[in-house]
Amino acid sequence: MKEKNDYKQAKRYGMVIDLDKCTGCGACMVGCYSENNVPFKADETNKLDSINWIRIFKITNDKPYPETETCYIPMPCMQCDGVGKHGHPPCVSVCPAVATDYDYDTGIISQIYTRCFGCRYCMAACPYHARKFNWWDPVWPADMEKYLNPKVSPRMRGVVEKCSFCFHRYQQARDKAYLEKREELAENEYQTACAEACPTGAITFGDLNNKNHAVYKLKNSPKAFRLLERLNTNPKVYYLTSKKWVRRAGDNYLTHEEPGKIKNNMKEHH
Amino acid sequence: MNETPLIPAGVKRCSKWQFSLWMAAATAVLLWGVYAMYLIWYKGLNQTNMNDAYGFALWIWADLAVIALGGGAFFSGFLTYIINKNELKNIINLAVVIGFICYSSALLILAIDVGQPLRAWFIFWHANVHSMLTEVAFCLSCYFAVLTIEFIPLILENPRLDKKPFLHHLSHNMHGIMAIFAATGVFLSFFHQGSLGGVAGVLYGRPFAFREHILIWPFTFFLFTWSAAAYGPCFTILVTKITELITRKKLVKDNVIHLFAKISGWMIITYIIAKTIDTIYWAFVTAPGFGFTLMDFYASSTYNIGLLFAEIVICGFIPGLILITKRGRENSFLLMSAIILGVIGVSLNRWVMVLQVMAVPVFSFNEWYTYMPSWQEVATTVLPVAYGIIVISLAHRYLPVFPQEKELNPID
Numbered sequence: 001m002k003e004k005n006d007y008k009q010a011k012r013y014g015m016v017i018d019l020d021k022c023t024g025c026g027a028c029m030v031g032c033y034s035e036n037n038v039p040f041k042a043d044e045t046n047k048l049d050s051i052n053w054i055r056i057f058k059i060t061n062d063k064p065y066p067e068t069e070t071c072y073i074p075m076p077c078m079q080c081d082g083v084g085k086h087g088h089p090p091c092v093s094v095c096p097a098v099a100t101d102y103d104y105d106t107g108i109i110s111q112i113y114t115r116c117f118g119c120r121y122c123m124a125a126c127p128y129h130a131r132k133f134n135w136w137d138p139v140w141p142a143d144m145e146k147y148l149n150p151k152v153s154p155r156m157r158g159v160v161e162k163c164s165f166c167f168h169r170y171q172q173a174r175d176k177a178y179l180e181k182r183e184e185l186a187e188n189e190y191q192t193a194c195a196e197a198c199p200t201g202a203i204t205f206g207d208l209n210n211k212n213h214a215v216y217k218l219k220n221s222p223k224a225f226r227l228l229e230r231l232n233t234n235p236k237v238y239y240l241t242s243k244k245w246v247r248r249a250g251d252n253y254l255t256h257e258e259p260g261k262i263k264n265n266m267k268e269h270h
Numbered sequence: 271m272n273e274t275p276l277i278p279a280g281v282k283r284c285s286k287w288q289f290s291l292w293m294a295a296a297t298a299v300l301l302w303g304v305y306a307m308y309l310i311w312y313k314g315l316n317q318t319n320m321n322d323a324y325g326f327a328l329w330i331w332a333d334l335a336v337i338a339l340g341g342g343a344f345f346s347g348f349l350t351y352i353i354n355k356n357e358l359k360n361i362i363n364l365a366v367v368i369g370f371i372c373y374s375s376a377l378l379i380l381a382i383d384v385g386q387p388l389r390a391w392f393i394f395w396h397a398n399v400h401s402m403l404t405e406v407a408f409c410l411s412c413y414f415a416v417l418t419i420e421f422i423p424l425i426l427e428n429p430r431l432d433k434k435p436f437l438h439h440l441s442h443n444m445h446g447i448m449a450i451f452a453a454t455g456v457f458l459s460f461f462h463q464g465s466l467g468g469v470a471g472v473l474y475g476r477p478f479a480f481r482e483h484i485l486i487w488p489f490t491f492f493l494f495t496w497s498a499a500a501y502g503p504c505f506t507i508l509v510t511k512i513t514e515l516i517t518r519k520k521l522v523k524d525n526v527i528h529l530f531a532k533i534s535g536w537m538i539i540t541y542i543i544a545k546t547i548d549t550i551y552w553a554f555v556t557a558p559g560f561g562f563t564l565m566d567f568y569a570s571s572t573y574n575i576g577l578l579f580a581e582i583v584i585c586g587f588i589p590g591l592i593l594i595t596k597r598g599r600e601n602s603f604l605l606m607s608a609i610i611l612g613v614i615g616v617s618l619n620r621w622v623m624v625l626q627v628m629a630v631p632v633f634s635f636n637e638w639y640t641y642m643p644s645w646q647e648v649a650t651t652v653l654p655v656a657y658g659i660i661v662i663s664l665a666h667r668y669l670p671v672f673p674q675e676k677e678l679n680p681i682d
Contacts, residue, residue: 118405120385158315158384188423231475252566
């Protein structure tokens with residue numbers, strides 16, 4: 001007997017960050033640290049070995065006062081769909097031990113901490129520097145261990161970690177929906193910690209494939225762009241800006257080229 | 271009853287004291303590296319100056335460089351056993367010893383470099399067939415086994431071991447089937463040398479490293495194999511010359527060196543032409559497609575366009591042209607200059623394909639990343655050099671590494 005085909009379109013969870021609204025306050029980072037048990041050092045001066053799943057870049061238009069403009073770019077893992085959009089992001093294909101994987105149900109890229117043996121090839125492959133290495137064992141101040149999130153496993157020294165779009169929240173929401181005999185999640189049932197923490201509502205999260213989700217409409221805005229789009233990484237994090245110079249800073253362009261008017265010249269498969 | 275001497279008959283070696291002193295100096299350096307290795311394994315990679323931008327650094331360069339320099343082993347095996355260049359039998363033993371040292375060093379460096387060394391076997395157990403590093407791990411391990419098999423008959427030729435009938439026959443029989451192992455070594459080397467090139471070439475998120483593909487293989491795949499075959503012999507010749515200098519005697523006849531140098535020269539010339547074409551295509555087609563100009567990649571004071579010139583012209587065309595001309599390779603100064611430039615050239619190529627890949631900013635608003643290795647990284651990189659000196663010294667003293675030594679240095 002043939003089974004009924006109950007195939008539904010896969011989810012493609014993504015984020016739209018409105019740079020015109022972002023004030024660079026860092027609440028998204030604090031929310032993320034707290035939610036995902038992200039370890040920190042006693043001295044965080046050297047940002048190049050700090051662990052953060054979302055960090056904020058500050059860029060300026062390089063013009064003198066009074067024409068100076070500043071923009072803050074919050075940057076989580078871009079959860080790239082990769083070249084050809086078939087689940088081969090820059091980091092996943094290179095991992096020799098399948099310690100990072102592309103989930104075809106959600107489009108989210110996982111990191112399996114107990115599988116990772118710390119070769120750091122994924123870090124070399126990621127142009128966004130979204131992947132962080134645990135150079136030290138995680139140490140929290142006294143009593144702080146009691147406040148760790150029990151739903152997220154802390155990571156050990158010698159492995160790579162990165163933003164998971166708070167995947168444990170997705171699992172929780174799915175479990176709840178299952179118990180309530182539902183198949184679909186409501187938009188507000190699964191939200192990332194950074195999106196919830198943002199005081200200006202600059203971060204919107206949802207299913208990019210779902211027409212009813214806010215991100216679907218926002219990503220199609222004429223103000224929308226993605227970072228380093230020309231590399232064909234196909235990120236699922238979109239940005240909105242009304243400023244031309246910000247749009248230009250988001251990618252690399254030859255002098256005569258204009259953002260938004262470039263054709264991709266790379267093959268779909270490699 | 272007289273015991274069979276440890277030193278092969280008919281050759282002269284330095285005194286025990288002299289040798290012990292030499293070995294003690296090399297061992298002291300080795301122990302420095304071992305101490306650094308202990309610190310890294312015990313305390314973790316925080317002992318290095320690597321960071322999240324420089325996840326690949328000095329060690330990965332050392333890994334790629336020693337594997338390229340050890341390429342003389344597979345290429346001389348190919349020339350001797352497959353192409354039947356019999357003259358090279360007089361240098362192949364040394365090429366095998368160098369290969370053994372280089373590949374064992376590469377494996378050791380990888381074991382230090384990973385964050386969780388006890389999980390290193392995951393690369394075999396949970397292998398991702400899409401990853402170039404997986405292919406490197408498999409081929410590198412297999413080829414190291416082949417090199418060990420190639421090294422064993424030479425070890426068994428030590429007079430005291432050779433006296434035992436079983437070992438004598440084992441050595442004899444292993445020599446008889448060595449062509450099979452040489453062919454296996456060539457096959458494996460083609461893939462892992464190429465895959466090491468592929469490690470950088472597939473990084474489509476890094477425009478400095480990314481190259482166009484033929485099927486699944488980026489151009490760097492072929493260039494790395496080609497360059498290892500081209501420059502590997504330069505290192506074999508260089509080590510021969512250094513050994514001759516230290517032992518103050520001629521160990522290999524000139525016609526052998528000149529033949530090996532000539533083949534190396536033609537390989538270098540053809541490689542560097544291919545490399546030039548690759549560079550032009552990358553600079554004027556691939557990189558602009560990502561929004562970069564060639565000079566964007568060389569806009570740093572450290573990583574300037576001089577590096578590209580040095581790699582292609584000074585350490586590519588110049589040694590290649592010297593070695594393909596009879597007058598060039600027969601002039602000892604020019605020969606030495608060419609092989610030294612060759613060794614520097616391939617090491618520079620590997621440096622660029624590891625460290626410059628990390629240094630070049632991909633975001634328009636980022637600065638160039640800088641990196642200076644810690645003493646622990648330097649010590650563990652010097653460790654294989656000391657280990658190599660010890661192994662070559664022992665091999666030269668106790669094994670008939672150079673078949674022409676007796677003839678070239680008759681003892682009255």
